[in-house]
Amino acid sequence: MNVLIVGGGGREHAIAWKLARERVVSRVLCAPGNPGIARVADLAAVDAADVDALCALAAHQAIDLTIVGPELPLDRGLVDRFRAQGGRIFGPPRAAAQLECSKVFAKSFMARHGIPTARYRVCGNAHDARAIVGSGEFGFPVVLKADGLAAGKGVVVAADLDEAERAIRGAMEERQFGDAGSRLVVEECLSGPEVSFFAVCDGTRALPITSAQDHKRIFDEDRGPNTGGMGAFAPSPLLDRDLESRVMREIIEPVLRGMRMEGTEYRGFLYAGLMLTCAGPKVIEFNVRFGDPEAQAVMPLVDSDLAPLLAAAADGDLGAHTLRMSRHVSVGVVLASGGYPGPIKSGVPIDGLDDAARVDGVQVFHAGTALKDNRVVTAGGRVVTVVATGRDYADARARAYGAVDRVSFDGMQHRRDIGLKALGPAGRQAAESPHRV
Numbered sequence: 171m172n173v174l175i176v177g178g179g180g181r182e183h184a185i186a187w188k189l190a191r192e193r194v195v196s197r198v199l200c201a202p203g204n205p206g207i208a209r210v211a212d213l214a215a216v217d218a219a220d221v222d223a224l225c226a227l228a229a230h231q232a233i234d235l236t237i238v239g240p241e242l243p244l245d246r247g248l249v250d251r252f253r254a255q256g257g258r259i260f261g262p263p264r265a266a267a268q269l270e271c272s273k274v275f276a277k278s279f280m281a282r283h284g285i286p287t288a289r290y291r292v293c294g295n296a297h298d299a300r301a302i303v304g305s306g307e308f309g310f311p312v313v314l315k316a317d318g319l320a321a322g323k324g325v326v327v328a329a330d331l332d333e334a335e336r337a338i339r340g341a342m343e344e345r346q347f348g349d350a351g352s353r354l355v356v357e358e359c360l361s362g363p364e365v366s367f368f369a370v371c372d373g374t375r376a377l378p379i380t381s382a383q384d385h386k387r388i389f390d391e392d393r394g395p396n397t398g399g400m401g402a403f404a405p406s407p408l409l410d411r412d413l414e415s416r417v418m419r420e421i422i423e424p425v426l427r428g429m430r431m432e433g434t435e436y437r438g439f440l441y442a443g444l445m446l447t448c449a450g451p452k453v454i455e456f457n458v459r460f461g462d463p464e465a466q467a468v469m470p471l472v473d474s475d476l477a478p479l480l481a482a483a484a485d486g487d488l489g490a491h492t493l494r495m496s497r498h499v500s501v502g503v504v505l506a507s508g509g510y511p512g513p514i515k516s517g518v519p520i521d522g523l524d525d526a527a528r529v530d531g532v533q534v535f536h537a538g539t540a541l542k543d544n545r546v547v548t549a550g551g552r553v554v555t556v557v558a559t560g561r562d563y564a565d566a567r568a569r570a571y572g573a574v575d576r577v578s579f580d581g582m583q584h585r586r587d588i589g590l591k592a593l594g595p596a597g598r599q600a601a602e603s604p605h606r607v
Contacts, residue, residue, distance in 0.1 A: 171477055174228055175200045176248070177218050177239025178207070180504075180537035180555045181462035184469040185237060185476075186211045187533065192475045199231055205546050206536025206554070221248050228257055235260065235481045238438070241319060241459055245271040249438075260484040261438040262458050266429050269436075269456040273315045273324075273355045276456055283428035285421055286452040288313070288445075290357035296342040299354050303334045308358040310334075315357070316341050318350030322398040323511065325455075327359060360445040360452055363591075365406045366464050367414075367442045369422050370493070372483040373435030376422045377493055378414060380471065381406040382464040383591060388511060390587045397511045398552055401588035403501045403563060404467040408446060417444065417451050425456075437483055466535045466555040467502040471495050501566040501589040502557040503574050507538070508581020510551035516540075518548040518579050526573035531566075532558045534573070548579060563592040 171194050175182050183206050189195045190210040198211035201224060207213065214231075216223045219242045228236055236252060238244055238261035245267055252259040261267075268275040280287045289308065293299035303312055314337045316324030324347050328334035341351030368379040382404035388394035409417070421442055429436040441457035441464075460468075474494040482488050507514040520539070523546060527534045535557060538550015556573050560566030567589040574584060 171195050171234045171481070172197045172232055173199070173477060174231065174233040174236040175211070175239060176224060176236065176243055178202045178204045179239065179462055180535045180552065181460055181465040182239040183207045183535040183537070184466040184533075185239065185460070187535070188469045188472060188476055192477050194475060195477050199233070201227060204536045204549075205539050205541050206534070219243055219246060221246050221251055224248060225251055225255060225257070228252065229255070234258065235477065235484060237261070237480060239459060241267065241270050241457070244458055245319065258481065258484050260480045262436050263434055265432075265434040266436045267458045269425070270458040271319055272317055273455070274317045274353055277355055277357075279428060280453060283424050283431075285424050285428075286450060288357040288360050288452060288454070290355050293354045293356055294352075296338050299338045299342065299356060300335070302356050303328075303331065303338070308356065311359045313357045313359050314338065314341070315355040316347045316351040317353035317355065318347070320347040320350045323347075323396060324350060325396065360447050360454070362445045362447040363408055364454065365409055365444045365446060365451075366402075366461055367409065367417050367422075367444055368460065368464070368468065369418070369440045370479060370483050370488070371422075371426060371436050371438060371440050372488040373437045373486045374426060374430070375488050376418065376426060376440065377479075377488055377491065378418060378422075379493060380404055380468055380495055381409040381414070382461070382467055383408075384461065384464055385585060385588055388506075388583070388585075390585050395511055397506070399461070399463045399504065400506065400585045401501070401503045401555070402461075402464045402467040403566070403589040403592050404464065404471060404499065407592050413446075413451065417442065421451065421453060435486065437486060462537070463502050463504055463552075463555045466533075466557050467500045470500055470533055470557060470559050471498060496559070498559045498561060499563050499566050499592070500557055500559045501563065501570040502555045503570050503584055503588045504537075504555050505553050505574065505577060505582055505584045507548050507551055507553055508583060510583065514548075514551050515581065516547070516549050517542060518581065520546050520548060520553065520577065520579040522577040523554065526556055526576040529558070529569055529573040529576070531560060531569050532556065532573040553579070553582075563589050
């Protein structure tokens with residue numbers, strides 16, 4: 171099977187790494203890829219958002235299965251184009267991709283189909299947004315979400331009226347997110363631990379993969395501004411088998427039914443960001459692709475061959491397919507450029523990547539990297555994700571941070587507490603000074 175992966179970040183590196191190890195896969199091609207992906211796959215210099223060029227590439231390279239990594243090509247209708255031309259592609263069509271690409275659509279869809287989520291209001295202008303926040307309908311803290319795609323930076327949890335005002339002004343008047351901020355969703359702030367849940371969908375059936383816990387804030391102890399994700403561990407110890415069944419029954423399966431009722435089918439990865447409230451799991455957001463950095467943490471735990479499963483889902487027939495997961499756990503730590511999530515400096519040489527990858531149980535997945543004079547340099551905010559598997563979370567943490575300590579570049583920043591939430595109080599205390607590997 172010849173497989174094309176669309177994208178060039180850490181998520182796509184993790185998927186390419188997994189597929190390149192499978193016997194049924196004869197070739198992995200990635201567009202546009204990155205230097206890390208180039209070690210396990212061929213690269214094509216095609217932009218992930220260029221629908222015409224991707225269609226031509228798949229036809230020219232005799233691709234049997236295309237897997238879409240990021241959300242932007244889904245929003246631009248890449249799946250619709252491929253299917254119209256008879257191509258096999260794993261990902262939802264544009265109508266279904268609005269679950270992620272429009273927060274207004276997602277909240278309205280959940281309301282129509284009885285999927286548990288936070289109470290909300292939609293605002294089409296700054297005046298209405300200020301009135302709703304000022305009315306005290308949702309109290310404080312209150313959540314404000316830009317409607318469209320905002321590179322993971324369109325959500326603000328405002329602690330007070332001043333912070334809410336800055337968010338409204340930035341999104342709707344200063345246009346920080348362009349058209350993505352032309353509408354705002356204002357919603358109640360749910361309380362409870364957050365968990366990410368993933369499934370493979372074929373339009374009528376969903377197969378659970380596993381769960382993970384992401385770390386969005388830039389600094390330890392969840393301080394500082396939101397990022398695209400500074401690390402993750404998988405699976406989440408908070409999601410037992412009974413709760414997983416409830417998520418499938420109350421959230422994932424209703425999404426598939428609702429999509430069919432509204433005239434489309436959801437085929438692809440479905441990511442449900444959940445808040446485990448005292449009233450049960452509620453949806454914070456949907457992503458219509460695998461998460462990043464969650465994909466990096468999850469892929470090393472997948473024991474089954476992935477390519478046949480995704481091909482069957484793309485064909486709309488998961489049938490009797492199953493998914494076998496490792497009994498190990500994983501911890502992934504993102505190494506980010508100085509200044510991230512604000513302005514960064516690119517082209518900074520990176521040392522120690524190969525040394526880190528030599529730690530037993532460790533994989534280094536590239537995200538924002540490039541080659542300059544045959545040397546790997548930084549080329550983005552999130553540079554690499556160092557992922558370790560282990561027999562338990564303490565073991566995986568020790569391996570991950572032992573490998574992290576072997577990598578260096580000017581301005582490098584990362585959190586030191588990834589995975590601590592998975593440990594009990596005694597484990598957290600012991601992990602304050604993890605041993606080096």
